[in-house]
Amino acid sequence: MMLRVVLAGLLLCASAGYAAEVTVSANALAESMRQARFSNGFEARLNVFVTKANGAHPAPLKLAVIGQISADRQRLSIRGIAPESVRNRSYAVERGSDGRIKGVDSEHAGFDVSARMFDSGLVAWDMLSPWWGWSKQFLEGTEQIDGRDCLKLRSVADDEKSSIREVESCVDQQAKLSLRTRLYDSRHVLIRTTTVEKVMRKGDAGAMAAKKLTIREAGKMLTNIEVYAGDEQYEISADTFAALDKLTHNEQQKTK
Amino acid sequence: MNSLSSSLPILHIEGLNLHFDDGQTKALNGIDLDVREGEFVAIVGPSGSGKSSLLNVIGTLDAPTSGELVFRDQPYSKIRDASLFRRENIGFIFQAFHLIPTLSALDNVIVPTIGCDGAADDYKAHAEALLTQLGLRERLHHFPGKLSGGERQRVAIARALINRPRVILADEPTGSLDSANADQVLNLLTGIVKQQGLTLIMVTHDATVSARSDRIIYMRDGRIEQGVGA
Amino acid sequence: MNLFRFALDNLYRRPARTGLTVSAIALGIAAVVALTSIAWGFEASWQKANDARGTDLIVTRVASENTMPSPFKAEKVQQALAELPHVKEVVGLLSEMLSVSEDAPPVFVFGWVYGSYLWEHLKLVDGRWPASREEPVVVIGALAAEMLHKKTGDQVEIEGKVFQVAGIFESNAVVENGALLMTLDLAQQVTDKPGKVNVLNIKVDADATEADLRNIKEQVKQTLPGFVAITSGELVSKNAVVRISKAMSNATILIAGLVGALVVFNTMLMSINERTREIGILLALGWQRGTIMQLIVSEAVILSLAGGMAGIVMGVGIAWGLEHIELMRGKIDAIFSLPFFFSVLALSVLLGICGGFYPAFKAARLLPSAALRHE
Numbered sequence: 001m002m003l004r005v006v007l008a009g010l011l012l013c014a015s016a017g018y019a020a021e022v023t024v025s026a027n028a029l030a031e032s033m034r035q036a037r038f039s040n041g042f043e044a045r046l047n048v049f050v051t052k053a054n055g056a057h058p059a060p061l062k063l064a065v066i067g068q069i070s071a072d073r074q075r076l077s078i079r080g081i082a083p084e085s086v087r088n089r090s091y092a093v094e095r096g097s098d099g100r101i102k103g104v105d106s107e108h109a110g111f112d113v114s115a116r117m118f119d120s121g122l123v124a125w126d127m128l129s130p131w132w133g134w135s136k137q138f139l140e141g142t143e144q145i146d147g148r149d150c151l152k153l154r155s156v157a158d159d160e161k162s163s164i165r166e167v168e169s170c171v172d173q174q175a176k177l178s179l180r181t182r183l184y185d186s187r188h189v190l191i192r193t194t195t196v197e198k199v200m201r202k203g204d205a206g207a208m209a210a211k212k213l214t215i216r217e218a219g220k221m222l223t224n225i226e227v228y229a230g231d232e233q234y235e236i237s238a239d240t241f242a243a244l245d246k247l248t249h250n251e252q253q254k255t256k
Numbered sequence: 257m258n259s260l261s262s263s264l265p266i267l268h269i270e271g272l273n274l275h276f277d278d279g280q281t282k283a284l285n286g287i288d289l290d291v292r293e294g295e296f297v298a299i300v301g302p303s304g305s306g307k308s309s310l311l312n313v314i315g316t317l318d319a320p321t322s323g324e325l326v327f328r329d330q331p332y333s334k335i336r337d338a339s340l341f342r343r344e345n346i347g348f349i350f351q352a353f354h355l356i357p358t359l360s361a362l363d364n365v366i367v368p369t370i371g372c373d374g375a376a377d378d379y380k381a382h383a384e385a386l387l388t389q390l391g392l393r394e395r396l397h398h399f400p401g402k403l404s405g406g407e408r409q410r411v412a413i414a415r416a417l418i419n420r421p422r423v424i425l426a427d428e429p430t431g432s433l434d435s436a437n438a439d440q441v442l443n444l445l446t447g448i449v450k451q452q453g454l455t456l457i458m459v460t461h462d463a464t465v466s467a468r469s470d471r472i473i474y475m476r477d478g479r480i481e482q483g484v485g486a
Numbered sequence: 487m488n489l490f491r492f493a494l495d496n497l498y499r500r501p502a503r504t505g506l507t508v509s510a511i512a513l514g515i516a517a518v519v520a521l522t523s524i525a526w527g528f529e530a531s532w533q534k535a536n537d538a539r540g541t542d543l544i545v546t547r548v549a550s551e552n553t554m555p556s557p558f559k560a561e562k563v564q565q566a567l568a569e570l571p572h573v574k575e576v577v578g579l580l581s582e583m584l585s586v587s588e589d590a591p592p593v594f595v596f597g598w599v600y601g602s603y604l605w606e607h608l609k610l611v612d613g614r615w616p617a618s619r620e621e622p623v624v625v626i627g628a629l630a631a632e633m634l635h636k637k638t639g640d641q642v643e644i645e646g647k648v649f650q651v652a653g654i655f656e657s658n659a660v661v662e663n664g665a666l667l668m669t670l671d672l673a674q675q676v677t678d679k680p681g682k683v684n685v686l687n688i689k690v691d692a693d694a695t696e697a698d699l700r701n702i703k704e705q706v707k708q709t710l711p712g713f714v715a716i717t718s719g720e721l722v723s724k725n726a727v728v729r730i731s732k733a734m735s736n737a738t739i740l741i742a743g744l745v746g747a748l749v750v751f752n753t754m755l756m757s758i759n760e761r762t763r764e765i766g767i768l769l770a771l772g773w774q775r776g777t778i779m780q781l782i783v784s785e786a787v788i789l790s791l792a793g794g795m796a797g798i799v800m801g802v803g804i805a806w807g808l809e810h811i812e813l814m815r816g817k818i819d820a821i822f823s824l825p826f827f828f829s830v831l832a833l834s835v836l837l838g839i840c841g842g843f844y845p846a847f848k849a850a851r852l853l854p855s856a857a858l859r860h861e
Binding site: 043045047060062064080081082087228229231232233234235 | 556557558559582583584585588592643645646677678679680682
């Protein structure tokens with residue numbers, strides 16, 4: 001179950017964990033969401049259904065997401081399983097303790113972590129949900145989404161060059177799940193909204209996991225994601241993030 | 257009538273009161289009456305004089321406010337199960353027949369025996385015999401809707417007789433019939449009553465009916481005004 | 487003419503009302519029959535699958551409440567279990583619900599240790615079994631073959647990898663009949679769970695007694711923290727889907743019972759209000775209050791029993807229909823039995839009695855003279 005929650009955290013800027021106190025400060029809430037995402041290793045398998053702005057439906061995708069998240073380093077690998085066109089295409093992304101995000105694709109080339117992957121609404125930057133670590137956090141009251149109460153939290157980017165400058169989450173505190181996450185640019189234009197469509201109960205402490213999510217983009221593209229399988233105690237092997245390690249190595253060489 | 261006058265009272269009523277609304281309405285007010293076994297008593301009087309109320313109290317459908325009623329040797333106050341008492345001793349006939357529309361003539365007659373000990377076949381045979389005696393041999397399986405008023409009342413008479421009661425209480429049994437049918441029904445009823453030695457207490461407005469009784473009781477304002485032996 | 491016939495006649499008197507009441511009860515009972523039979527069938531099917539494999543005990547992670555328990559590294563646990571007394575064989579099993587065709591709903595994909603006893607209860611109806619633990623082939627259940635339109639020699643794509651169908655098998659458990667089966671090694675590769683299993687199946691030797699099984703369970707509890715050894719029945723009863731479906735069926739029984747009783751209550755109350763004068767006549771004719779009660783309760787019971795019988799037929803139909811719709815095929819196996827039908831009929835009778843009791847009591851309490859005056 002942890003797996004699905006962690007995945008939900010990555011995709012949704014929400015994460016699993018134990019219920020925090022009902023009354024919390026904005027920073028404490030963000031921090032608890034950040035910490036709840038820590039994992040030694042997980043794997044999740046997703047069905048991804050894309051509806052393009054013109055209403056076209058490309059073939060559904062099957063993707064595998066592998067992740068390892070600690071206080072000072074977050075690493076994700078996103079690999080295509082099916083159909084044939086995405087098979088063996090993969091992206092790896094890392095966020096270090098300095099907050100710098102870097103990515104490498106299966107062609108061993110760097111890629112824009114803010115860009116869409118697999119022609120879907122999935123964006124590596126969102127999956128890392130760096131906003132939980134930002135220092136400017138503001139609580140903005142409560143809301144109800146699909147009958148569930150949530151706390152509205154506005155996170156403002158520390159880095160003024162960040163393409164996403166503001167993130168507005170609505171966190172179900174008990175479930176440790178952001179039921180809706182809105183991403184805005186520097187002109188406060190809404191870029192993407194991620195919404196939890198279906199949740200499932202975790203075995204412990206009332207925490208809920210997202211089973212189905214929707215990413216709606218300003219460009220009208222809609223991405224429906226369903227978690228269908230996975231492993232919450234995935235063993236990260238030496239070659240899981242080999243591409244990232246190689247990238248780091250090359251960078252170090254260049255620095256020297 | 258001499259034989260009647262010598263027979264014992266089947267019903268003894270003394271100081272009978274029936275009050276409603278905390279005594280504000282006095283339906284029966286100090287009734288004293290003896291009815292002898294086999295007697296045909298007609299109760300007459302204006303509407304609201306208490307005729308039907310008296311019939312209801314005699315038939316244990318209403319409990320008296322005070323007074324003594326004795327059926328044979330049994331005081332009403334000692335009757336534990338009024339339904340059982342009615343079933344064993346009383347047969348009711350109503351002005352509006354009150355047959356059950358979904359049951360045939362035969363089944364309507366059998367209805368009072370439901371829940372009684374005894375063989376269903378015996379009750380059925382008895383019901384058929386009664387209906388035959390009342391001239392309805394050909395109408396056993398007709399439903400009330402297909403019977404004339406006179407025929408319906410004859411079915412009601414058979415129903416009143418099915419449990420072999422000792423007393424028949426008839427509340428204006430000919431009130432809904434034309435004179436020819438009324439005459440026929442009355443002949444049949446009195447004939448059977450006489451034949452079986454039953455006691456008949458009948459409420460009626462019809463002077464020709466009351467004229468055929470052994471005794472007429474006149475009621476007004478809940479009291480018996482005058483008793484005349486026929 | 488008897489009480490029963492009289493009660494029936496009274497119901498015939500208002501055919502529309504009687505029909506509507508019976509229909510309402512039938513719908514409720516149908517829901518009870520369909521959901522309960524599916525819930526029980528679901529549980530029985532899983533149990534049958536485990537029992538048929540000849541597994542005596544199953545070892546899983548504690549608090550595994552999903553359809554399949556969460557995966558874990560098998561090696562060390564397997565070794566520890568093999569050393570326990572009376573343990574003859576310890577075999578791993580990996581299972582996932584995966585979609586293997588765009589036209590068909592997801593199916594179970596099982597990975598079983600090649601050459602283990604798990605395979606023995608299956609009957610091969612076409613083709614052959616995998617020839618080695620690495621051979622990239624699958625065998626598929628007869629129902630899955632039908633659903634996926636696959637035959638021996640065809641190819642299936644599972645999680646982006648293509649496998650040839652080596653054969654088709656039959657099992658007496660619908661869960662297995664609707665599944666794809668491969669060796670554990672292949673299943674671990676394809677789902678990226680190297681060395682992992684969902685459950686370890688323990689087969690004990692012929693000398694093992696119930697006490698020995700209890701002893702193994704106790705040893706697992708003490709020596710393998712985080713793991714639990716249970717019988718297949720215990721595993722199935724802990725299964726979240728089984729628990730949810732049972733809870734749903736119980737809730738349906740409760741709601742249908744309550745609604746059914748209320749419908750009967752309402753109908754009988756209307757009926758006695760209409761028949762007040764008639765009840766007065768029956769009382770005047772010497773009917774005892776108990777007989778009046780019997781009549782009204784009989785009418786209520788006839789209504790609910792008729793609804794119950796119609797509901798059983800409808801419920802069986804619904805369950806059958808659900809079993810045969812594409813989305814559900816191979817996943818449910820509704821179970822019906824005579825005792826179950828009798829229980830449903832008993833439930834119907836009970837709700838008839840409950841719904842009919844107060845109206846009957848009210849009717850029996852009528853004053854005959856007042857009832858006769860009723861317009």
